[in-house]
Amino acid sequence: MSDQEKIIEIGDGAAIPDPKDKGLISAWWIALIGTVSLLIILPLVKPDPYARVLSFVPDGILVTFKVTIASISLALVIGLLTGLGRLSKNRFINLIASLYVEVVRGVPLLVQLFYIYFALGRIVRVPDIVAAVIAMSFCYGAYMGEVFRAGIKSIDYGQTEASLSLGFNRRQTMAYVVLPQAWRTILPPVGNEFIALLKDTSLVSILAVADILRRGREYASESFNYFETYTMIALIYLLITLILSKLISNMEHRLSHYERR
Amino acid sequence: MNAADPIIQISHINKYFGSFKALDDVSLDVTLGEKVVVLGPSGSGKSTLLRAINRLETISSGSIIVDGHDLYGPDEDINRIRMELGMVFQSFNLFKHKTVLENLTLAPIKLKKMEKGRAEEMAYALLEKVGIRDRADHYPVQLSGGQQQRVAIARALAMEPKIMLFDEPTSALDPEMIGEVLEVMITLAHEGMTMVVVTHEMGFAREVADQVVFMDDGAIVEQASPDSFFDHPVHARTRLFLDQIL
Numbered sequence: 001m002s003d004q005e006k007i008i009e010i011g012d013g014a015a016i017p018d019p020k021d022k023g024l025i026s027a028w029w030i031a032l033i034g035t036v037s038l039l040i041i042l043p044l045v046k047p048d049p050y051a052r053v054l055s056f057v058p059d060g061i062l063v064t065f066k067v068t069i070a071s072i073s074l075a076l077v078i079g080l081l082t083g084l085g086r087l088s089k090n091r092f093i094n095l096i097a098s099l100y101v102e103v104v105r106g107v108p109l110l111v112q113l114f115y116i117y118f119a120l121g122r123i124v125r126v127p128d129i130v131a132a133v134i135a136m137s138f139c140y141g142a143y144m145g146e147v148f149r150a151g152i153k154s155i156d157y158g159q160t161e162a163s164l165s166l167g168f169n170r171r172q173t174m175a176y177v178v179l180p181q182a183w184r185t186i187l188p189p190v191g192n193e194f195i196a197l198l199k200d201t202s203l204v205s206i207l208a209v210a211d212i213l214r215r216g217r218e219y220a221s222e223s224f225n226y227f228e229t230y231t232m233i234a235l236i237y238l239l240i241t242l243i244l245s246k247l248i249s250n251m252e253h254r255l256s257h258y259e260r261r
Numbered sequence: 262m263n264a265a266d267p268i269i270q271i272s273h274i275n276k277y278f279g280s281f282k283a284l285d286d287v288s289l290d291v292t293l294g295e296k297v298v299v300l301g302p303s304g305s306g307k308s309t310l311l312r313a314i315n316r317l318e319t320i321s322s323g324s325i326i327v328d329g330h331d332l333y334g335p336d337e338d339i340n341r342i343r344m345e346l347g348m349v350f351q352s353f354n355l356f357k358h359k360t361v362l363e364n365l366t367l368a369p370i371k372l373k374k375m376e377k378g379r380a381e382e383m384a385y386a387l388l389e390k391v392g393i394r395d396r397a398d399h400y401p402v403q404l405s406g407g408q409q410q411r412v413a414i415a416r417a418l419a420m421e422p423k424i425m426l427f428d429e430p431t432s433a434l435d436p437e438m439i440g441e442v443l444e445v446m447i448t449l450a451h452e453g454m455t456m457v458v459v460t461h462e463m464g465f466a467r468e469v470a471d472q473v474v475f476m477d478d479g480a481i482v483e484q485a486s487p488d489s490f491f492d493h494p495v496h497a498r499t500r501l502f503l504d505q506i507l
Contacts, residue, residue: 156354158350158352158354159354159356159357161317161348161350161354162348162350162354162355162356162413162416163356164317164343165315165317165343165346165347165348165417166343166344166367166368166372166416166417166420167340167341167343167344167368167372167420168340168368168371168372169340172371176367176371177356180358181356181357181358184358
């Protein structure tokens with residue numbers, strides 16, 4: 001049993017390219033070259049509407065990134081706390097964390113978005129984008145919690161015992177010994193969640209947040225070029241996720257340095 | 262605490278795993294500088310006893326006093342007591358994400374607030390001692406089992422403990438690597454370290470032990486000097502064990 005074999009599969013995240021897959025004929029390269037070519041050729045061949053769509057959506061891309069980065073950062077914090085809570089021997093903390101995970105997993109994301117958006121709106125008036133980030137991170141925090149829990153559990157208990165025997169307390173053991181190792185196991189599923197979250201931010205276009213999809217819809221409803229607009233929207237999402245998945249797999253490879261002989 | 266008092270006082274401890282009695286009214290004293298080797302068939306409770314000494318295993322009843330500190334005393338800080346107790350595991354348990362050097366310096370830097378330069382200096386000296394200085398920048402996975410175990414001993418020594426606990430330190434090693442680890446342990450013994458060693462290495466027990474403890478079914482069956490233990494065992498169970506193993 002080696003550590004490389006420990007795989008946590010949670011959620012329906014994007015496929016991460018294999019870091020060892022250096023060939024030019026990998027699925028990743030074909031997808032990337034195809035996507036980039038289409039994004040260049042279509043606007044050149046038919047500037048109206050393809051080029052016009054492209055000039056219309058960039059501020060949407062920015063919004064999508066903002067929502068994604070803010071949500072994933074918050075979700076990581078919530079996830080770490082939830083994961084630790086789910087592993088806690090304190091019954092009350094454990095119960096709260098488990099309850100949170102159960103509830104979030106049982107309600108569709110879109111329903112959660114609506115609920116938090118409108119329920120929150122009745123209590124405090126926050127900007128739409130803030131409500132969107134809160135809703136997304138509330139949902140993804142639960143999934144992250146399961147990822148953290150599995151990652152922490154995958155670390156051999158001998159590591160904890162060695163740390164305790166040196167005089168570290170539980171918290172120090174978690175911070176210096178367990179989490180730095182768990183991070184490597186956690187990174188691939190976190191990467192998947194990150195990409196899944198980026199795609200799911202398209203749901204916030206239903207709230208009044210002007211992300212990529214919403215900008216596309218605005219353009220399409222003005223110009224009636226639905227097919228062309230959504231083609232470009234899909235290609236933009238695809239390009240972003242392809243690049244991200246490559247970055248994540250490279251990072252994963254770098255983090256595994258201490259496992260290489 | 263009186264100088265003649267034992268540094269480890271184990272009094273009438275019992276340990277249950279569910280309804281299984283892992284330790285049965287065990288009492289044992291270890292004095293400063295003494296080397297105690299604990300023998301016994303697998304499942305006899307010897308590892309549980311060792312792990313109880315630094316509270317990696319909690320006991321159901323009885324008391325353990327280490328260097329004047331009650332392991333279960335309400336005002337005692339277990340983490341402070343553990344700093345005085347170095348532990349070496351069967352499966353080495355080196356921190357996989359740290360280099361050999363970092364494995365040695367982590368605890369002194371974080372727990373003793375030792376300056377990094379000094380901690381590394383000390384770490385190099387310890388690595389020299391266990392004969393593995395040239396691997397300081399390697400990760401544990403790049404070392405052989407024998408090398409990893411020697412690093413693990415050095416890591417425990419880096420905290421300058423008063424007592425060293427060894428839990429079957431050579432049981433996971435290939436035969437050709439057992440010697441190098443035992444050599445380090447013998448050196449340590451000759452330097453006067455207080456040691457409690459759970460092992461199957463009879464040669465080591467004979468050479469190093471001041472006291473041999475034989476356990477079976479969670480209880481101490483026989484306790485004697487190595488000479489009388491190996492040459493004139495009193496109990497039938499001890500004789501049976503020695504016949505099987507020698």
